[in-house]
Amino acid sequence: MWPALGMIAGxxxxxxxxxxxxxxxxxxxxxxxxxxxxxxxGMASNLMGDGGDIAAMASHWVLDGLMVGIGAMASVKIAEMA
Incomplete structure (x- = not known):
């Protein structure tokens, strides 16, 4: 849970x-x-042909990006309320 909260804060x-x-x-x-x-x-190495499990890595990569996006959206909404 802490890594997800860290990405939202980031x-x-x-x-x-x-x-x-x-x-x-x-x-x-x-x-x-x-x-x-x-x-x-990990995602960069899979895209460059490392041959790892790209589906598993992509799901983590997309979820990390989603958490960062949620944090950015929360920052905008908080600024609008002030």
Whole structure:
């Protein structure tokens, strides 16, 4: 449960920085998010022909992206309420 909450918080942070700061600051946040979401390396190796179980890796990769998206959406909704 904690990794999912971390991805939601990361998505909220990503959108907040993207909407309020310069583009170069957002690049640092994207790099931090890339290291936090651990399945990006596995998905990249499967896409490059590693021969692993791509269906299992893709499901984790999509779910990680969904959690980050939920966090970004929550950040927008919270800003609209204020």
């Amino acid at each position: 998505g909220a942070l990503l959108w907040t920085v993207y909407s309020r700061c310069d583009a170069w600051v957002t690049a640092f946040v994207v790099m931090a998010m890339g290291t936090m979401v651990g399945n990006s390396m």
